[in-house]
Amino acid sequence: MTTAERKKRLGESRLYQGMQKISAWLDRYYLDAIAGLVPGGIGDVATALFSLVHVYFALFRLRSVPLTLAILNNALRDVLFGLIPFYVGDVLDFFHRANSRNMALINGFLNNDETVIRNINRKALQSLAMIVVFVLAIFAMLYVLMKIASALGTVIFS
16 A cells, blocks of 8 residues: 555544544633633643544554644644633634644644645754653643642631
């Protein structure tokens, strides 16, 4: 089977169709941003788990590490934005649309869009560096949020 035939089959697969539905539900109908309203970052982390489907497809079906890094970059950026307190992160979540961005990257890769593939490959190391930064920032944000919750709990229940 040629690469073109394999990519065509992947584009017609149930997994691909499911990713399109997930992206539509989370971004087009704003369920990602609405779930982000759940306190403590629980909604943001829960919706980020849906990005694992994109990661799986890019890494194991398309076998592209640079594409996987770009998808992780978008997903972690979405989580970080969602963790920003005082509803600022929720507003940013309405506009970021990480799932749609990830589907656009996958579609460009499947359709052999030279511009998309070149940008993905060119930014692979940058994506890796940003993933490290986002993971550290997410842990820092969670630490700060736990400290704030602890302080508020002490004030309220003392």
